[in-house]
Amino acid sequence: MITLQWVYSLVGLMFASFAILGALDRSNRKRFGNAAFWGLMALSLLAGSWLGDLANGFLVLALAGLAGFGLMGRGTPVTTSEGERLTWSHQLGNRLFLSALVIPATALAGTLAFRYTALGGLGWIEPNRETFVFLCLGSLLALLVLYAWLRPPPTASLQEGRRLIDAIGWAVVLPQMLAALGVVFAAAGVGDVIGGAAGAVIPGGSIFLSVLVFGIGMALFTMIMGNAFAAFPVMAAAIGVPLLIQTYHGDPAVVGAIGMLAGFCGTLMTPMAANFNMVPAALLELKDRNGVIKAQIGTAVPLLAVNIGLIYFLAF
Amino acid sequence: MFPQYFVLAGILIVVAGFALRLNPMLVVTVAALATGAIAGKGAIELISLLGKAFNDNRAIAIVWIVLPVIGLLERHGLKERAAATIRRMTAATAGRLLVLYLLFRQVTAALGLNSIAGHPQTVRPLVAPMALAAAEQQHGGIEDESAEEVKAYAAATDNVGNFFGEDIFIAIGSIVLIQSTLATYGYDLAPLDLAIWAIPTAFAAFLIHSLRLLRLDRRLRRRRK
Numbered sequence: 001m002i003t004l005q006w007v008y009s010l011v012g013l014m015f016a017s018f019a020i021l022g023a024l025d026r027s028n029r030k031r032f033g034n035a036a037f038w039g040l041m042a043l044s045l046l047a048g049s050w051l052g053d054l055a056n057g058f059l060v061l062a063l064a065g066l067a068g069f070g071l072m073g074r075g076t077p078v079t080t081s082e083g084e085r086l087t088w089s090h091q092l093g094n095r096l097f098l099s100a101l102v103i104p105a106t107a108l109a110g111t112l113a114f115r116y117t118a119l120g121g122l123g124w125i126e127p128n129r130e131t132f133v134f135l136c137l138g139s140l141l142a143l144l145v146l147y148a149w150l151r152p153p154p155t156a157s158l159q160e161g162r163r164l165i166d167a168i169g170w171a172v173v174l175p176q177m178l179a180a181l182g183v184v185f186a187a188a189g190v191g192d193v194i195g196g197a198a199g200a201v202i203p204g205g206s207i208f209l210s211v212l213v214f215g216i217g218m219a220l221f222t223m224i225m226g227n228a229f230a231a232f233p234v235m236a237a238a239i240g241v242p243l244l245i246q247t248y249h250g251d252p253a254v255v256g257a258i259g260m261l262a263g264f265c266g267t268l269m270t271p272m273a274a275n276f277n278m279v280p281a282a283l284l285e286l287k288d289r290n291g292v293i294k295a296q297i298g299t300a301v302p303l304l305a306v307n308i309g310l311i312y313f314l315a316f
Numbered sequence: 317m318f319p320q321y322f323v324l325a326g327i328l329i330v331v332a333g334f335a336l337r338l339n340p341m342l343v344v345t346v347a348a349l350a351t352g353a354i355a356g357k358g359a360i361e362l363i364s365l366l367g368k369a370f371n372d373n374r375a376i377a378i379v380w381i382v383l384p385v386i387g388l389l390e391r392h393g394l395k396e397r398a399a400a401t402i403r404r405m406t407a408a409t410a411g412r413l414l415v416l417y418l419l420f421r422q423v424t425a426a427l428g429l430n431s432i433a434g435h436p437q438t439v440r441p442l443v444a445p446m447a448l449a450a451a452e453q454q455h456g457g458i459e460d461e462s463a464e465e466v467k468a469y470a471a472a473t474d475n476v477g478n479f480f481g482e483d484i485f486i487a488i489g490s491i492v493l494i495q496s497t498l499a500t501y502g503y504d505l506a507p508l509d510l511a512i513w514a515i516p517t518a519f520a521a522f523l524i525h526s527l528r529l530l531r532l533d534r535r536l537r538r539r540r541k
Contacts, residue, residue, distance in 0.1 A: 004375065007378055008374055008377075008378075010381065011377055011378055011380065011381050014380070014381060014383075014384065015377075015380075041377065044370070044371065044374060044377075045374055045377060048371045048374060049371070051367075051371075052367075053364035053365070053367045053368040053371070054360060054363060054364045054367060055367065056364075056367030056368065056370060056371045057362075057363030057364050057365070057366045057367025057368075057370075058363065058367070059367065059370075060345070060366050060367055060370045061345065061363065061366075063341070064341045064342055064344075064345040067339060067341035067342075068339040068341050068342035068345075070339075079391055080391050080392070085390075085391070085392070085393040085395070085396050086393065086396050087393075088391075088392040088393035088396075089392075089393025089394075089396035089397045089400060090393075092392060092393060092397070093397070094397070094401075096389055096392065096393065096394050096397045097394075097397065097429075099389065100385070100386070100389055100394065100427070100428075100429055101427060103382055103385060103428060104427050104428050104485065104486075107486055107487060108486070108508075111486070111506070111507075111508050112508075115506075115508075128504055128505075128506045130506070131486050131487065131506060131507045131508060132375060132378050132487075132507075135378065135379075135381060135382070135486075135487045136378070136381050139381045139382050139384070139385050142385045143384060143385055143388070146385070146388050146389070146392075150388075150392055152388060152391065152392075156388060156391060157384035157385070157387065157388045158384055159387075160383075160384060160386075160387025160388050160390065160391050161383040161384035161387045162387075163387055164383045164386065164387050164390075164431075165380065165383055170341055171340075172377075172380060173341070173377075174340055174341065174344070175376050175489045175490075175492070175493045176370060176373050176374070176376040176377060176496075177340075177341060177344045177345070177370070178344060178493065179369075179373040179376060179493050179496040179497055179500075180344075180348065180366060180369035180370040180372075180373055181326070181330070181344050181347060181348045181369075182496075182497045182500060183365075183368075183369035183372065183373070183500045184326070184348040184351055184352055184365060184366060184369055185323075185326060185327075185351060186500050186501065187352070187355070187365060187369075188323045188326070188351045188352055188354070188355035188357075189320070189323055189355060190323050190324060190326065190327070190351065193320050193321060193323060193324060194324070221331075224331050224334070224335065225330065225331060225334040225335075226334060227334065227340075228490070229489070229490065229493055230330060230334065230340070230344075232490075232493060232494065232497060233493075233497050234327055234330065236497050236498070236501075241498070241501045245501070245503070246501075252498050252503040252505060253505050253509040253510055253513055254513050256494040256495075256497070256498050256505070256510060257483070257491075257494060257510040257511070257513035257514055258513055258514075258516075258517060259494075260483065260490050260493075260494055261479075261480070261483060261514060261517045264479040264480065264483075267475075267479065268472075268475060268476070268479070272334070272335070276435075276475050277475070279435060280435040280439060280440075280471035280474070280475075281468070281471070283435055283436060283439070283440045283471075284439070284440060284444055284467045284468075284470070284471060286464055286467060286468060287464060288464065288468075291464060291465075291467075291468035292468050292471045292472055292475075294468065295465070295468040295469045295471070295472035296472045296475060296476070298528055299472070299476055299521070299524050299525045299528055302524050303480075303517070303520060303521055303524055306517065306520040306524070307517055307520075310516055310517065310520075314513070314516075
């Protein structure tokens with residue numbers, strides 16, 4: 001049976017290649033920082049199941065240290081020039097989009113086939129993990145197509161992948177760290193405390209008011225932190241899980257998915273989300289630094305209301 | 317007085333740390349360690365808990381498997397192709413042009429191509445100037461106030477399209493984060509179960525923002541009279 005570990009191993013090998021290629025990139029003054037960071041990610045994915053909890057814990061502390069103390073730089077892998085890209089873009093046309101579609105098409109078709117046909121009963125793939133397996137297969141298939149079609153140098157895909165991963169930097173691991181924070185919150189009883197307090201405050205055990213507090217809380221927390229990813233584990237521990245899911249038996253998929261989108265409405269309204277709201281105002285030379293936010297509030301507020309309504313009507 | 321509330325210190329650390337613009341990786345680590353310590357866990361137990369939590373959430377790292385493909389496509393002009401597609405959009409008004417861009421952004425983000433457009437890549441060089449040109453052509457020159465508004469709406473449209481398109485893609489970070497967080501509490505969901513619930517909001521976002529773009533057109537017209 002293809003298990004999640006197969007997938008981790010493949011992704012781990014990719015990170016290991018980023019680490020090796022990064023260590024060889026002399027243009028990056030902090031190349032060993034990058035190599036260590038991606039190397040630790042590779043180690044986690046390849047061997048995390050066997051390292052034991054304590055060693056994994058030190059691995060996390062090392063990742064946080066490398067990221068937090070500015071020990072990572074940015075490599076400059078060999079890539080094509082702007083002129084070459086324009087020429088390619090003219091020659092290849094919309095077939096470029098088409099080959100990008102190989103990934104979602106494979107992931108979706110594979111997931112659906114295993115969920116709704118007899119294939120799912122054969123026990124080839126770990127249940128509920130089919131999407132990840134087919135995401136990897138789709139990526140490999142897309143690479144196969146691209147290599148056969150465009151014949152780039154053998155290491156091109158890994159070098160281009162490293163170009164992108166270096167540009168994102170430690171933010172690659174932030175969602176995983178935030179999810180881990182959610183686990184620690186849950187273990188420490190944060191959810192029980194807030195759930196108990198909120199349950200006592202919200203009058204008469206009203207489902208609607210609980211949904212309202214959850215939706216607005218997601219948006220507000222996101223506005224304060226500038227990041228819906230950070231708000232989600234907190235609000236899930238506080239209200240989403242203890243109140244909406246456990247007490248009122250709301251559908252966890254709806255509460256989770258639309259709760260996150262309520263957070264995105266908050267992202268539209270905060271200067272803390274600098275990349276989305278402040279940087280564009282500067283890029284476009286707006287006189288009002290908050291011009292983009294002002295243009296978004298009129299969409300974000302009604303959309304937040306829609307999300308709250310959707311949770312209320314779809315989850316219960 | 318209420319010692320059970322002390323575990324909420326972790327939330328305060330996250331909020332304060334993010335507000336002070338400290339490195340988020342450090343903030344999150346400190347918040348996790350502090351919360352565990354207040355809950356009465358020893359150092360070894362604490363580091364082990366963090367290690368297990370991180371290890372159990374490795375599925376979130378899987379989404380990066382697409383990077384070599386996206387990088388290879390970029391090497392062969394994917395972003396330039398996206399720019400060419402945007403350049404070919406023709407609409408009589410600034411608002412309608414931005415509606416087209418909103419659709420393009422939502423659809424491509426839903427297919428996992430959220431990196432082909434963005435503020436530096438497409439809004440600043442293409443979408444904002446094109447929207448301004450459409451407004452100027454229609455109204456025969458526009459005043460500063462209107463130009464500011466058109467530019468701000470161009471950036472806003474990119475954000476709305478990106479945010480409310482990407483969550484339909486089954487392998488985006490936020491979907492896997494939701495999955496992992498809920499799994500902590502014993503709810504085992506597949507990414508597809510979550511992604512489909514992003515679809516109603518995607519339609520609502522398109523409708524609400526499109527209506528506002530068409531109202532922008534009306535505002536521009538009124539100002540000229």
